[in-house]
Amino acid sequence: MRMTPRSQRLALVLAGLVLAASAVGLTLYALRSNIDLFFTPGQIAAGEAPSQRRIRVGGLVEAGSVVREPQGLAVAFSVTDRAASLRVHYRGILPDLFREGQGVVVIGELAGDGGFDAARVLARHDETYMPPEVAAALAETGGPP
Amino acid sequence: MWRAIHRLGSPAIFYAVAGRLQPWCWALAIALLLAGSLWGLVWAPADYQQGDSVRILYVHVPTALLAQSVFVLLAAAGGVFLVWRIKLADMLAAAIAPFGALMTLLALVSGALWGLPTWGTWWVWDARLTSMLIQLFLYLGVIALRGAYTAAESGARASALLALVGVVNVPIIKFSVDWWQTLHQAATFSLVRPPSMPASMWLPLLVMVAGFYAFFVALALTRTRSEILRRESRTRWVRERVARTTGKAAR
Numbered sequence: 176m177r178m179t180p181r182s183q184r185l186a187l188v189l190a191g192l193v194l195a196a197s198a199v200g201l202t203l204y205a206l207r208s209n210i211d212l213f214f215t216p217g218q219i220a221a222g223e224a225p226s227q228r229r230i231r232v233g234g235l236v237e238a239g240s241v242v243r244e245p246q247g248l249a250v251a252f253s254v255t256d257r258a259a260s261l262r263v264h265y266r267g268i269l270p271d272l273f274r275e276g277q278g279v280v281v282i283g284e285l286a287g288d289g290g291f292d293a294a295r296v297l298a299r300h301d302e303t304y305m306p307p308e309v310a311a312a313l314a315e316t317g318g319p320p
Numbered sequence: 321m322w323r324a325i326h327r328l329g330s331p332a333i334f335y336a337v338a339g340r341l342q343p344w345c346w347a348l349a350i351a352l353l354l355a356g357s358l359w360g361l362v363w364a365p366a367d368y369q370q371g372d373s374v375r376i377l378y379v380h381v382p383t384a385l386l387a388q389s390v391f392v393l394l395a396a397a398g399g400v401f402l403v404w405r406i407k408l409a410d411m412l413a414a415a416i417a418p419f420g421a422l423m424t425l426l427a428l429v430s431g432a433l434w435g436l437p438t439w440g441t442w443w444v445w446d447a448r449l450t451s452m453l454i455q456l457f458l459y460l461g462v463i464a465l466r467g468a469y470t471a472a473e474s475g476a477r478a479s480a481l482l483a484l485v486g487v488v489n490v491p492i493i494k495f496s497v498d499w500w501q502t503l504h505q506a507a508t509f510s511l512v513r514p515p516s517m518p519a520s521m522w523l524p525l526l527v528m529v530a531g532f533y534a535f536f537v538a539l540a541l542t543r544t545r546s547e548i549l550r551r552e553s554r555t556r557w558v559r560e561r562v563a564r565t566t567g568k569a570a571r
Contacts, residue, residue, distance in 0.1 A: 195488050211447075212446040233503075280503055297503060301505050301516075309518060
């Protein structure tokens, strides 16, 4: 079967697209663990994270775990992924969104005692938005925040 | 159906049709953007966690959407130009690429301004932000390649080819927040479940998104028309048209 020049070009463009997509796909697949922004506490507990190197850990701030130094900026809290939790020590200003139950990403190093020394704390927020009145009403009825 | 598309592929006919559509698109865009800005920035409620900084959403989401839609259209136009050699597709591509680049830049800047108060940082190298930055570079490459050849035709083909290859990045941007751990949150809207946002917030957002799309269509029509005039300036239909509007005889 002979192809017209036009369908030849169409086949060439489509083949190029498929090739480019698979090249990029395979590259991303090979790099998949390096593209993740952070380790989870579960991965830390399993020993997957390097020690004595700056790493990022992400998870939720465990409810009731936040302890602040009475006079000063030092704060300690636990970050959990519901499988394992990691005690984080931090000295500095926390982002506005930081609170118990909130997602955070902490940047720092694993300490020798199994805890984590954070140099920076970033807050994550989820994809849910609502007006404050709705949130207050939901909290009263005991629904999700 | 195919005949209508073929007719519209002729620059002269597109010029006339776009000229008639153009004022309506501009009027719609201005009305929607005005209404959406007021609704989103003044009347819509603040967020229970983020307060008023959530209003950046009404600019950030439309610009990010447009950044990706324009790239898909750019790649489609590139494909049509490479395969079917339709000149109009290339004129459209030349007209919309700078707008797409600007939308990408605005999405990055508004995201940085939003990230500073909410996340505590204006930039992290997470998958969503990095893939969006790559998209900006792809846009700049598509624009620069067009002018990099002495022959306009070669530049047009190289730029179409880069747009086609670069479109691979669009699904990566879209799914980056699902495939990898990122600081950026996952999508609020999906086709399979209700949005995790009340109507008092997504309605103004919808108006803003529609306004940005209308603005894009209006701008694309206007810019493609001037691109047609520039490239076809030696043809008879342009000379006759100019003669009719200026009242002088065509030479």
